[in-house]
Amino acid sequence: MKHCPKCGAQLADDDDYCYFCGNKLEEEKVERTEASFSHIENSSEQYRNNYDNNTPAVVGFVMSFIFPMVGLVLSIIGLKNSKRLNGKNRGLAIAGIIIAILNYVITFGLYFIIYMAEGGQVWDFVQNVVTN
Numbered sequence: 001m002k003h004c005p006k007c008g009a010q011l012a013d014d015d016d017y018c019y020f021c022g023n024k025l026e027e028e029k030v031e032r033t034e035a036s037f038s039h040i041e042n043s044s045e046q047y048r049n050n051y052d053n054n055t056p057a058v059v060g061f062v063m064s065f066i067f068p069m070v071g072l073v074l075s076i077i078g079l080k081n082s083k084r085l086n087g088k089n090r091g092l093a094i095a096g097i098i099i100a101i102l103n104y105v106i107t108f109g110l111y112f113i114i115y116m117a118e119g120g121q122v123w124d125f126v127q128n129v130v131t132n
């Protein structure tokens with residue numbers, strides 16, 4: 001079903017002229033075709049954005065908990081990728097970077113606390129970190 005753009009009468013899809021006002025309907029057909037083309041373009045772009053995954057951001061986020069070094073590198077790549085992907089997974093990439101850095105700080109902090117609790121000296125600790 002379509003409607004006459006001039007008088008609004010309800011017409012059959014294959015009508016070329018409006019039965020009520022005699023308006024030629026070809027122009028409307030062209031507009032509709034253009035509209036549906038631009039709709040297809042929009043949805044294919046949307047499709048690309050939805051399925052072009054920012055894998056480094058996702059993997060980097062997970063890795064930041066387990067291997068902060070790997071997580072940090074992947075999250076930075078993910079952050080760069082997110083600019084290309086209209087900000088996709090930007091928050092995840094930033095979270096990955098923060099968690100990776102926190103993971104470092106906490107890991108070294110715990111290591112330091114345990115070492116000191118076991119009666120180690122600061123200089124021994126530093127040497128230990130450098131040599132290992």
Ligand SMILES: [Zn+2]
Nearest residue numbers: 004007018021
């Ligand atoms: Zn009409």
